[in-house]
Structure formats: structure tokens, C-alpha cells
Amino acid sequence: MLCYHPSLDMLTDYSSGSLSLPHALGVSAHLDQCADCREQLRRLNTLGAELFAHQETTAPEAKLDSLKASLMEKIGQQPQPTERRAPAVDERLRSIPASLRRLIPNGYDELDWMSLTPSFKLAMLSNEPGGAQVALSRIKAGAHMPTHTHTGNEITLVLSGAFSDEDGVYRKGDFICRNDDDKHRPRVTKDAECICLIVLDAPIEFTGWFTRLLNPIMRRFHPSTVPSNA
Structure with missing residues (x-):
């Protein structure tokens, strides 16, 4: 549930x-x-x-x-509808929400993943200039994403696996909203890697001594910081 x-x-x-x-x-x-x-x-x-x-x-x-x-x-007064049976899909895409299959046509493994740390990868899905960034994050089982803050609103949707932070535990299908008041350090459960869809209005900011070096990369690839004529 x-x-x-x-x-x-x-x-x-x-x-x-x-x-x-x-x-x-x-x-x-x-x-x-x-x-x-x-x-x-x-x-x-x-x-x-x-x-x-x-x-x-x-x-x-x-x-x-x-x-x-x-x-x-x-x-609260509307009747409950009858659920329709979903059509058959390619086995590689079965675990991917239908809304994302056009952006992930061959499964997660075939995306162009960019390694930011030994345990944390990012794959861009959409980077329209001046808009929000749509990407996937992939973190190894038992690992954590570096502590970071937000410079804008962020949507995170768990696609596989699970992670936790200071506020709770999030599992497949959970939808989490963050804003620029939030600072957290997500940690993936030890049983499986965690893949999430993230929608970022502005780049996140890593706060660790070494991970701060990643901040220019995050800003470089975020569409809000890329000139529209680039």
C-alpha cells in the first residue's frame, strides 16, 4: 500500500x-x-x-x-469504478510505469547513465531549456545519496527498490515533494538498488566537503541554468 x-x-x-x-x-x-x-x-x-x-x-x-x-x-460520494485489465507489455518494460515507457523504450539498463559517485548514477530523460529537469537516479543497495539541499521544488517517485531519510521510508510508487527548505540524506535499503524518477525545478546542492565538487556538474546539466539558445 x-x-x-x-x-x-x-x-x-x-x-x-x-x-x-x-x-x-x-x-x-x-x-x-x-x-x-x-x-x-x-x-x-x-x-x-x-x-x-x-x-x-x-x-x-x-x-x-x-x-x-x-x-x-x-x-467522496462518487461510486467506485471497475478496474480495467492492463494490456500485455514487453517483459523488459513491465516494471516501468506506462507513462514513462516512451522515454525508457528498452528498459533501465539501456539508458545513458552518468556516474556521479561509485554508488550514485543519473540518467537524463528531458532537459527542455528554461524548464524543469526530468531524470532518473540510481543508487546501489545499502548506499546513500550525498547530503543535499534543494534550490527549488523537487518531485521524487520511487520506481524500484526503497529508500529512507529523516522523514520516513519510501517504497515503489510513493510520490514525495520537497522544497528549498528541505535538507536530507536518502539511504537505500540493503535488499535492492533504488531507481527513482526525479523532477527538479532547480539544481540540488550537495553540502559535503567532497561532494560539493559535484555542484557545478548539477548546475551545468540543469535546464534552468542553460541559455535557451545553447
Whole structure:
């Protein structure tokens, strides 16, 4: 059972189409693995359509607040849907969320992994100039990612294995949001390596004496620091 999910506000933004594409990708990959959030999204889609169907473009603010309150009240009243059987997929891609398979067409091992430390690798999936960075992190069993802070918001989605930090233990499918107030040192469980999808609005900053040398590399490859004409 998954313990960490996107917030209701984030799911609402996803439902309305106002979430940025990198962040929407992270939510989609979580939805592929979480029946509870799929049901929440179905309710938001259904009730959002109803809201807009009855909303007048010149409706007063009090009326809009009333409609929103009614929408949230009805979320818990929707019937449970029947789960559909997923189509057969290539065995190499079975463990990869459907939303990510176009970016990882041949499995994790065929990606272009960049070794940052002996136990920590990174593979870029998307680096649109001026936007968020979408990448995979891969850490060996029992190892830890260097202590770091965030210079912007970060989404982490566990794709395989598990890791822990000062705030909890995160397993496959868990969706974690961090901001620039967070500082942590993720450690992978000893039974298996851990692969995560990460969406970074800004580069992370390593704080250790030696790992600080990696910070220029992280800034160099992050699209927010790359000129749009590069």
C-alpha cells in the first residue's frame, strides 16, 4: 500500500491541465501505480466537467465559492469504478510505469547513465531549456545519496527498490515533494538498488566537503541554468 501521494491541489491542477508537463509526467507515473489517486482523479474530472458546465462566465465570486464547496463535498460520494485489465507489455518494460515507457523504450539498463559517485548514477530523460529537469537516479543497495539541499521544488517517485531519510521510508510508487527548505540524506535499503524518477525545478546542492565538487556538474546539466539558445 502506497503511503505518499500528490496533494489534492496538485491532482486538481493535473485534472484541469494547468500542471507543467514535467510535473504532470511525475503525477502520471504515480497514477499508473496508485488506484486510490486514479479514483480521486476520476472524481475530479467528472465533477470538474459538471462545475464548468454550470458555471456562468460572469458568475459572482460567492457563487463560484459555493460551486467549489459543492464540488469538494461530492468527491467522496462518487461510486467506485471497475478496474480495467492492463494490456500485455514487453517483459523488459513491465516494471516501468506506462507513462514513462516512451522515454525508457528498452528498459533501465539501456539508458545513458552518468556516474556521479561509485554508488550514485543519473540518467537524463528531458532537459527542455528554461524548464524543469526530468531524470532518473540510481543508487546501489545499502548506499546513500550525498547530503543535499534543494534550490527549488523537487518531485521524487520511487520506481524500484526503497529508500529512507529523516522523514520516513519510501517504497515503489510513493510520490514525495520537497522544497528549498528541505535538507536530507536518502539511504537505500540493503535488499535492492533504488531507481527513482526525479523532477527538479532547480539544481540540488550537495553540502559535503567532497561532494560539493559535484555542484557545478548539477548546475551545468540543469535546464534552468542553460541559455535557451545553447
